[in-house]
Amino acid sequence: MGAQIPNNIFLIGLMGAGKTTVGKLIAKSLGKTFYDTDHVIEQRTGVKIPTIFELEGEEGFRKRETSTLEEFAQQDNVVLATGGGAIIAPENRAILKQYGYVIYLRANVNELYLRTRNDKNRPLLQNVDVKAKLEQLFHARNPLYTETANLIVDTGHQPVAVIIQKIENALHALESSCKP
Numbered sequence: 094m095g096a097q098i099p100n101n102i103f104l105i106g107l108m109g110a111g112k113t114t115v116g117k118l119i120a121k122s123l124g125k126t127f128y129d130t131d132h133v134i135e136q137r138t139g140v141k142i143p144t145i146f147e148l149e150g151e152e153g154f155r156k157r158e159t160s161t162l163e164e165f166a167q168q169d170n171v172v173l174a175t176g177g178g179a180i181i182a183p184e185n186r187a188i189l190k191q192y193g194y195v196i197y198l199r200a201n202v203n204e205l206y207l208r209t210r211n212d213k214n215r216p217l218l219q220n221v222d223v224k225a226k227l228e229q230l231f232h233a234r235n236p237l238y239t240e241t242a243n244l245i246v247d248t249g250h251q252p253v254a255v256i257i258q259k260i261e262n263a264l265h266a267l268e269s270s271c272k273p
């Protein structure tokens with residue numbers, strides 16, 4: 094029996110990498126259900142992420158993130174866009190590796206900066222030097238994204254459609270790589 098396209102696909106990467114945007118489109122293309130852990134948290138709490146950070150601190154947000162990840166990673170036939178910090182907690186990395194095929198959307202800091210500099214919904218990028226913060230997060234987290242990923246896709250300066258095609262090609266190559 095040849096390898097199928099993975100049942101669950103998880104997207105990881107820094108803020109602005111395209112996890113939410115690409116995830117939605119990949120799910121549509123593959124006939125899978127799309128979820129975004131940030132969106133689930135906002136829907137269930139009734140408030141935006143910055144408000145959770147204000148009221149519960151980053152720690153409170155991370156607890157919600159882990160429980161949401163645990164719940165949705167074990168669903169069936171999903172594409173799950175995680176938040177950029179999901180890979181910080183070792184238990185989150187273990188969940189991602191255990192329940193799905195993990196794709197790291199990698200982009201350079203300048204690209205990420207261009208995509209996030211005016212965004213008010215990312216508390217970690219408020220009232221800071223955004224480029225310097227993204228640089229710091231990249232250096233801290235790139236090793237964690239890399240160790241967790243089954244596939245790394247560079248998304249810098251490429252239209253989303255090209256990235257979708259790259260991912261589909263990689264997934265279909267998986268499928269045919271094990272055919273007898």
Ligand SMILES: Nc1ncnc2c1ncn2[C@@H]1O[C@H](COP(=O)(O)OP(=O)(O)O)[C@@H](O)[C@H]1O
Pocket residue numbers: 106107108109110111112113114115174208209248249250251252253256
């Ligand atoms: N490959 C890309 N090229 C240009 N802009 C992109 C690309 N991927 C995402 N974007 C844009 O960058 C912003 C952040 O994308 P988003 O999907 O929210 O990223 P993430 O969920 O990884 O933080 C959005 O405005 C989105 O339209």
Ligand SMILES: O=C(O)C1=C[C@@H](OP(=O)(O)O)[C@@H](O)[C@H](O)C1
Pocket residue numbers: 106107108109112113131142175176177178179214215216217
């Ligand atoms: O990098 C991070 O720690 C975060 C990334 C955000 O998600 P996106 O990566 O979708 O922006 C969101 O989970 C929160 O603001 C924290």
Ligand SMILES: [Mg+2]
Pocket residue numbers: 112113129131174175176
């Ligand atoms: Mg997102």
